Amino acid sequence: MNLVQIALKSIRQRALASSLTALGVALGVMLMVCVLVVFGILRRSFTQNSIGYHLVVGPKGSDLQLVLSSVYRIGAPIENIPYKLYEEIQDDPRVAVAVPICMGDFTEEGGFPIIATNRKYFEVPYQPGRTPRDPGKSFRVRGPFVDGAKAFDAVIGSFVASKNGWDLGDQFQLVHGGADTDTSHVHDEKFTVTGVLAPTGTPNDKTVFVMLEGFYAVAGHDMPLAEALQMNHDYFGQETLEGDWEFDPEERVGLGERLRRVDAETARLDRARAEREQATGAERKAITEEMDRIKLAREVELERFYRDITAKTSELESLRSEAARIGGEESPTAEQKARLDEIDKRVARLERAVKTPHAIMHNPPVWMKEVTAVFVRMQQPEGQPGIAEALSIGYAAEMKTGLQAQAVNPVVPMQRLQTQFVGNVELVLFWMTILIVIVSGVGIFVSIYNSMADRRREIAVMRALGARRGTVFTIILLEAVLLCATGGVVGVLLGHVLVLIAAPFVAAASGLLIDPFAFETAELYVVPGLVLLASLIGIVPGLTAYRTDVAEALAE
Amino acid sequence: MHIDCNKASAGLHTAFTTHRHDPTPAVSLDLIDVRKSYREPNGHQLPVLRIDEFHLKQGEQVALVGESGGGKTTLLNCVAGIDRPDSGKVVVDGVQVNALGEVPRDRFRAERIGMVFQTFNLLPAFSAYENVLLGMSFSGRGVDKARAVDLLGLVGLGHRLSHRPGQLSVGEQQRVAVARALANQPVVMLADEPTASVDTANQETVLDLIRTACTEREITLLLVTHSRQVADQFPRVERLSEFNKPEALA
Ligand SMILES: Nc1ncnc2c1ncn2[C@@H]1O[C@H](COP(=O)(O)OP(=O)(O)OP(=O)(O)O)[C@@H](O)[C@H]1O
Ligand SMILES: [Mg+2]
Numbered sequence: 001m002n003l004v005q006i007a008l009k010s011i012r013q014r015a016l017a018s019s020l021t022a023l024g025v026a027l028g029v030m031l032m033v034c035v036l037v038v039f040g041i042l043r044r045s046f047t048q049n050s051i052g053y054h055l056v057v058g059p060k061g062s063d064l065q066l067v068l069s070s071v072y073r074i075g076a077p078i079e080n081i082p083y084k085l086y087e088e089i090q091d092d093p094r095v096a097v098a099v100p101i102c103m104g105d106f107t108e109e110g111g112f113p114i115i116a117t118n119r120k121y122f123e124v125p126y127q128p129g130r131t132p133r134d135p136g137k138s139f140r141v142r143g144p145f146v147d148g149a150k151a152f153d154a155v156i157g158s159f160v161a162s163k164n165g166w167d168l169g170d171q172f173q174l175v176h177g178g179a180d181t182d183t184s185h186v187h188d189e190k191f192t193v194t195g196v197l198a199p200t201g202t203p204n205d206k207t208v209f210v211m212l213e214g215f216y217a218v219a220g221h222d223m224p225l226a227e228a229l230q231m232n233h234d235y236f237g238q239e240t241l242e243g244d245w246e247f248d249p250e251e252r253v254g255l256g257e258r259l260r261r262v263d264a265e266t267a268r269l270d271r272a273r274a275e276r277e278q279a280t281g282a283e284r285k286a287i288t289e290e291m292d293r294i295k296l297a298r299e300v301e302l303e304r305f306y307r308d309i310t311a312k313t314s315e316l317e318s319l320r321s322e323a324a325r326i327g328g329e330e331s332p333t334a335e336q337k338a339r340l341d342e343i344d345k346r347v348a349r350l351e352r353a354v355k356t357p358h359a360i361m362h363n364p365p366v367w368m369k370e371v372t373a374v375f376v377r378m379q380q381p382e383g384q385p386g387i388a389e390a391l392s393i394g395y396a397a398e399m400k401t402g403l404q405a406q407a408v409n410p411v412v413p414m415q416r417l418q419t420q421f422v423g424n425v426e427l428v429l430f431w432m433t434i435l436i437v438i439v440s441g442v443g444i445f446v447s448i449y450n451s452m453a454d455r456r457r458e459i460a461v462m463r464a465l466g467a468r469r470g471t472v473f474t475i476i477l478l479e480a481v482l483l484c485a486t487g488g489v490v491g492v493l494l495g496h497v498l499v500l501i502a503a504p505f506v507a508a509a510s511g512l513l514i515d516p517f518a519f520e521t522a523e524l525y526v527v528p529g530l531v532l533l534a535s536l537i538g539i540v541p542g543l544t545a546y547r548t549d550v551a552e553a554l555a556e
Numbered sequence: 557m558h559i560d561c562n563k564a565s566a567g568l569h570t571a572f573t574t575h576r577h578d579p580t581p582a583v584s585l586d587l588i589d590v591r592k593s594y595r596e597p598n599g600h601q602l603p604v605l606r607i608d609e610f611h612l613k614q615g616e617q618v619a620l621v622g623e624s625g626g627g628k629t630t631l632l633n634c635v636a637g638i639d640r641p642d643s644g645k646v647v648v649d650g651v652q653v654n655a656l657g658e659v660p661r662d663r664f665r666a667e668r669i670g671m672v673f674q675t676f677n678l679l680p681a682f683s684a685y686e687n688v689l690l691g692m693s694f695s696g697r698g699v700d701k702a703r704a705v706d707l708l709g710l711v712g713l714g715h716r717l718s719h720r721p722g723q724l725s726v727g728e729q730q731r732v733a734v735a736r737a738l739a740n741q742p743v744v745m746l747a748d749e750p751t752a753s754v755d756t757a758n759q760e761t762v763l764d765l766i767r768t769a770c771t772e773r774e775i776t777l778l779l780v781t782h783s784r785q786v787a788d789q790f791p792r793v794e795r796l797s798e799f800n801k802p803e804a805l806a
Contacts, residue, residue, distance in 0.1 A: 001686065001693045013681035461677040464638060465736075466666020466694035468659055551639045554673070555629065 003471065007478035010458075014451060021447045022487035024440030029491025029526055030498060032433035036520040037499050038506075039426040045072075045202070046414040046422075052128045052136070053099075054392035055376040055407045057081070057089060057399065063406060064413035070101060070373040071410050073113045073203045077103050081405050082235050083369035089376060091273065091291060094391045096379045097124055100371040102215055105174040107208050108186060109164050112157075114174055114208045116215030119149060124377060126200050132385065137200070143168045145195030151213035155195035157205040168193055174210070174218065189218045201515050216369055225357060226313070228368040229306045235404055236299055255312070256356035258305040259365075265298035266366050302367055309354060316350045319343050376407070438533065444483050445537040448476065452544045459545045460553030473546040480538030481531050488530040492523055583647075584744060584776035585612035585635065590644035592630060593802070603802035604630050605641065610799055614743075615774040617767060619787040622796030628780045631796070632746045635778070636669045637661040649743045666695040670737030670775070672766065674749040676729045678721040684708060684732045685717040691739035707735040711765055727758030734765050738773075745770055747779040751786055763789065 011018045051071060058066040061078040069077040083100070090098040102116035125136035145155050156166055166172070171190045191210050199205055215221055223231070269291060276287040323343045326336050378395065380388035396407040459472050500516040592605035604627040612618055622628055633639035634646050637653045646653045649668055656664060678687050688704040708714055711731035721729050730750060737745060747766060751759040763786060770777040779790070787793045
């Protein structure tokens with residue numbers, strides 16, 4: 001019989017007390033494991049390796065809000081940026097992939113966020129490789145979406161599919177602004193599920209994706225003309241055109257004609273862009289330069305349109321107020337009546353002119369569209385690691401000085417959140433669980449220490465049988481170690497069982513997706529740590545055993 | 557199956573054995589000038605042992621009688637190395653026990669002394685069989701499971717191996733204790749009133765067991781008893797007060 005067997009016997013002798021104290025340790029360890037696993041998942045989702053893009057471009061504002069809303073789908077997005085800015089990004093030679101997304105709508109059932117994007121979204125790995133050779137993890141889509149998408153097609157995340165019970169062929173409508181806001185309303189257009197994503201363990205599982213074409217075609221998703229023009233002017237008109245041209249209000253070109261010119265330039269631009277896809281080297285460069293010229297030309301037309309329509313609109317307003325003033329007179333003079341007639345004619349003409357663009361804009365033109373954010377992967381020449389990162393830093397800096405947008409490395413705000421907030425919460429929780437484990441360790445101490453009085457005689461008998469002081473000390477120490485270690489192992493198992501059971505509930509409640517089989521390396525230290533704790537706990541009762549006066553204890 | 561003093565304890569064996577294989581009837585236990593007093597709680601010295609000379613030959617069986625508080629248990633403890641006399645020599649099997657350091661003394665006790673107590677002192681968490689194994693596990697010789705089974709068979713408990721002490725009768729418990737005392741092939745058996753807690757019918761059985769086992773194995777037996785009946789069965793009966801004069805110490 002070895003000492004471990006002897007210690008185990010004594011533990012079994014006091015089975016109830018022993019199992020209760022071990023259970024205390026197990027529960028403490030269970031909590032600790034949960035904290036470790038959950039925060040491990042959080043921490044990992046904040047690293048570069050969990051986001052397949054170098055930059056997220058969105059309107060200026062909080063970088064954290066931009067990343068949380070676009071990548072993690074938590075909270076509302078800041079605002080929108082013009083679609084043309086997405087085109088700028090896409091056309092930049094440093095950019096490898098640019099994926100536009102539009103947000104703001106939700107599903108009626110389950111309130112899942114809806115992201116409008118294009119097929120490229122699913123071609124970029126949602127988790128990039130850790131090494132140049134590692135291809136990372138790519139989306140797997142089931143359904144006809146794989147072969148092509150129509151405007152009103154949709155792809156749903158795995159969690160959406162299981163939660164809403166949706167599958168291929170099911171139809172749904174978008175709810176603007178979420179179900180519970182007072183401005184919310186259900187859009188009439190129906191989208192059809194043509195793809196279901198395999199689980200990814202990312203917020204994508206809880207997202208519904210629709211095609212941008214369909215999204216823009218939904219009534220109410222196009223901007224009011226004035227707003228679109230204003231945004232276009234703010235982003236592009238002022239800066240790109242400064243000094244290069246003059247607006248001549250006398251030019252006899254109608255608003256409709258201007259718009260047709262803009263559309264023509266857009267068409268040219270699209271053709272050039274398609275051409276550029278095929279071109280390489282010098283030809284590609286030439287096309288890029290040509291594209292810049294076209295953009296400038298289009299910008300000039302747009303800006304002229306903007307100024308013209310702004311002038312007309314404000315004239316319209318002042319005429320109307322003048323008419324109202326005259327109309328309010330008790331007895332208008334003949335002069336005033338003549339003026340009223342004049343105003344009426346002018347107003348009628350202006351109204352016709354201003355209406356023209358509305359009439360010809362059923363399908364919103366590029367400059368009237370917006371996106372919420374653009375995900376960007378930079379070019380990464382083979383064999384030159386770090387280039388993409390360097391490019392992304394330069395690109396972000398450029399964007400900071402210009403325009404009204406920002407380009408954010410999604411890791412940066414998330415890591416800030418991690419170190420400033422989440423990390424501290426983890427630390428506090430972690431130390432709390434350590435404290436719980438120590439307290440349950442004290443329980444083991446009390447249990448063993450209390451048993452020592454009853455066991456004086458047993459110890460004396462062992463000594464009489466020839467056991468050394470050191471041997472009885474070791475037996476008591478082993479009891480503490482065995483109890484703690486058993487509690488620890490059971491606790492680790494319980495912790496994972498709890499994570500396994502809780503994962504779907506946590507996912508449903510918090511949007512945090514938890515891999516139920518996630519394992520933290522820190523857990524490897526739990527059992528050795530407990531053995532250390534147990535050794536400390538066992539010392540005092542062990543010493544009591546060590547010091548037992550055999551003759552005296554035998555005489556009792 | 558019997559285990560001799562094997563390699564594990566060979567060093568110790570030679571260290572302990574000096575007289576053992578002498579041709580002349582070997583002396584198994586020698587007490588010379590042994591003095592022992594206890595410090596009482598009030599600080600006074602309480603003299604308990606003052607023995608000038610006391611000898612047992614190898615294989616001898618002696619009943620030790622004397623009044624309560626006379627120091628019999630103290631004497632056995634000094635022989636077993638559980639207690640140490642203040643002065644004098646306690647020599648067991650050629651080894652001066654009271655001169656050994658604590659660790660060799662524990663080892664010596666495990667390998668040379670068998671002890672049986674009035675209250676048996678079996679460990680309640682262990683089965684009969686495991687109690688015997690426990691007796692073996694503290695010696696350097698390791699456990700011999702077959703021998704443990706044999707010993708329990710010898711004391712008539714071959715059918716009670718897995719019973720725990722609480723599940724055994726009082727007489728059976730004391731028989732387990734005897735088997736445990738024999739576990740390490742001791743040269744000296746110390747029994748402190750082994751029959752006092754056992755009913756009269758079982759007294760005989762227990763006593764016979766102890767004596768037969770000691771006779772067969774040439775184990776020196778020193779048995780404390782208050783019972784005339786028990787003492788009368790021994791070839792040699794010693795009254796402690798006749799060779800122990802503690803008053804002279806005071
Ligand atoms: N640890 C101790 N401290 C102080 N006095 C002690 C101690 N152990 C024993 N004594 C005293 O020493 C004396 C001898 O005790 P011992 O146990 O040897 O007697 P005994 O002969 O075995 O008696 P009994 O027949 O009743 O068992 C007693 O008077 C006892 O009170
Ligand atoms: Mg006594």
